[in-house]
Amino acid sequence: MEIISEAAMAAMRMPRFEDGCINLQELIRQLAESVVNEIMDAEADQMCAAQKNTRNGYRERKLKTCVGTLTLKVPKLRSGSFFPEDVIERYQRVDRALVAAVAEMYATGTSTRKVQKIAEKLGVDRLSKDQVSAIAQSLDADVDELLSRDLSAIRMPYLWLDATYVKCRRDGRVASTAVVTAIGSDEEGWRRVLGISVVDTESYDSWKGFLATIRKRGVHGAELVVSDAHEGLKRAIAEEFQGAAWQRCVVHLTRDCVREAKTWQLKRRVAKIVAPVFRAKDAGVVRCAYHLACEMLEECCPKAAAIMEEAEVDALAYLDFPCSHWKRLRTNNVEERTNREIKRRSRVVQVFPSVRSLERLAGAVMCEEDELWSDKRYFAESKIAELYDEKRAKQKPQPPTPEQEEELRLIAKKAIEASLELADELEAA
Structure with a gap:
C-alpha cells in the first residue's frame, strides 16, 4: 500500500x-x-x-x-x-524453444503426422503464426544477449570446452551437426556460459573461429583449459589461450584405454586399473599410481598402456592447481551434464528442420543453465582464493626421496588392487 x-x-x-x-x-x-x-x-x-x-x-x-x-x-x-x-517458471525458455522448433517443422514441410506426435508430447494443441513469431523473437533476444555480453570485467581462470552432435537438416539433407559450447569459472567461483555455436564439423577451423569469438568478448586470465583430446581443438586452444595449461579429461582418457581392450573381461580390468589413479588426494600418490597403472596395463593391454604413457603430462596437469579444485578440473563433467540437457530436449524434435532452430533450442538450454548457476558458486569463495595465493604459487614441489617414493608406490598399489578385488567380488556375486 x-x-x-x-x-x-x-x-x-x-x-x-x-x-x-x-x-x-x-x-x-x-x-x-x-x-x-x-x-x-x-x-x-x-x-x-x-x-x-x-x-x-x-x-x-x-x-x-x-x-x-x-x-x-x-x-x-x-x-x-x-x-x-x-x-x-524456472524452465520457461526451454519449453518455448521446443514449441518454436516444432512450429518451424510445420513451416518447412515435415510430415504432419510426425509433427503432431511431437507436439502432443509437449502438450501443444494449436499454434498461430503470430504466436510462433513472438516466441521465436523472444528466444532469439535472450540467446543474443547471452552470447554478446562483455566478459572483460573479470578473469576466467578455468575453461571447459566440448561438443555434442544432433541431427539437423543442412543443404537439403539430414546431417550430424556439432553444437560446440564453452563454460568458464570466474575468479570469484561462479560458472558462466561463455559461448555456443553450431558448426558442420568439429574441426580446427571451427574451434579456432569459436575460441577467437570468445576472446574478442573479453575472456582473459585463463590458467587451465579442460577438454577431450581432439587434435583440432588442442591446436586451437594452444593458439588462442597461450600460456594456459591443457587438461585432458580423465574420463575420456579412461574410455580411450578401455576401447583398446578386445574382450569385455579385459575392458573391465583396464577400467578398474585406470580409475583409481585419479581418486587419490595426494599428488605423489597420483603420480606413482599412474606409473604403476602403465606397468600393469603393459602386461594385459599394451595399446592402452601406450595411450596412458603418451598422455601423462596432459592427464596430470590438474595436479599443479590447488588440491581442493582437483575434482572439478580433472574431468569435463560440467560440459557433459550440459550436453545431456541439450540431448534430452533435442530428442523430442529428433531432426531439426534448420540450423537456426537448433541454435535457438541449444541457446535456450544454455540460458537456463547460466541462470541456474547464478544461484550457487562452483568453487567456494575461500577455495577459489587459493588459486591466487602467492605463497602457494612460490612453493615448488620437492621430488620424493627413494624411501618416500617406495611408500607412495605401496599406497598406490593397494588402491589399484582394492579396485580389482571389488570388481571380482561384484562379478562373483
Whole structure:
C-alpha cells in the first residue's frame, strides 16, 4: 500500500501520452513490477534472517503479462538459492524453444503426422503464426544477449570446452551437426556460459573461429583449459589461450584405454586399473599410481598402456592447481551434464528442420543453465582464493626421496588392487 501511496504523490513522474494524459496501462505495469519486486525482497530478507545468510545482488528476468513486460529483480544469496516459483517458471525458455522448433517443422514441410506426435508430447494443441513469431523473437533476444555480453570485467581462470552432435537438416539433407559450447569459472567461483555455436564439423577451423569469438568478448586470465583430446581443438586452444595449461579429461582418457581392450573381461580390468589413479588426494600418490597403472596395463593391454604413457603430462596437469579444485578440473563433467540437457530436449524434435532452430533450442538450454548457476558458486569463495595465493604459487614441489617414493608406490598399489578385488567380488556375486 505504501508503494501505491508514493506513486499517487509522484503524479508528475507518472507515464503520460504525448497529449499529457496519463498512460494507465504503463502505470499499472510499473506498480505491478514494483509490488512484485518488493515482495521478493521481503521474502529473501526473511530467508536470510532464518538461515543466517546474506544477500548478493540481483539477476533480472522478464515476465510477460497482460499489462506489459515486467522486469523482475530476483534476489541472489551468498549461499543457497532463492527463486519465486509462484511468480515465474524456472524452465520457461526451454519449453518455448521446443514449441518454436516444432512450429518451424510445420513451416518447412515435415510430415504432419510426425509433427503432431511431437507436439502432443509437449502438450501443444494449436499454434498461430503470430504466436510462433513472438516466441521465436523472444528466444532469439535472450540467446543474443547471452552470447554478446562483455566478459572483460573479470578473469576466467578455468575453461571447459566440448561438443555434442544432433541431427539437423543442412543443404537439403539430414546431417550430424556439432553444437560446440564453452563454460568458464570466474575468479570469484561462479560458472558462466561463455559461448555456443553450431558448426558442420568439429574441426580446427571451427574451434579456432569459436575460441577467437570468445576472446574478442573479453575472456582473459585463463590458467587451465579442460577438454577431450581432439587434435583440432588442442591446436586451437594452444593458439588462442597461450600460456594456459591443457587438461585432458580423465574420463575420456579412461574410455580411450578401455576401447583398446578386445574382450569385455579385459575392458573391465583396464577400467578398474585406470580409475583409481585419479581418486587419490595426494599428488605423489597420483603420480606413482599412474606409473604403476602403465606397468600393469603393459602386461594385459599394451595399446592402452601406450595411450596412458603418451598422455601423462596432459592427464596430470590438474595436479599443479590447488588440491581442493582437483575434482572439478580433472574431468569435463560440467560440459557433459550440459550436453545431456541439450540431448534430452533435442530428442523430442529428433531432426531439426534448420540450423537456426537448433541454435535457438541449444541457446535456450544454455540460458537456463547460466541462470541456474547464478544461484550457487562452483568453487567456494575461500577455495577459489587459493588459486591466487602467492605463497602457494612460490612453493615448488620437492621430488620424493627413494624411501618416500617406495611408500607412495605401496599406497598406490593397494588402491589399484582394492579396485580389482571389488570388481571380482561384484562379478562373483
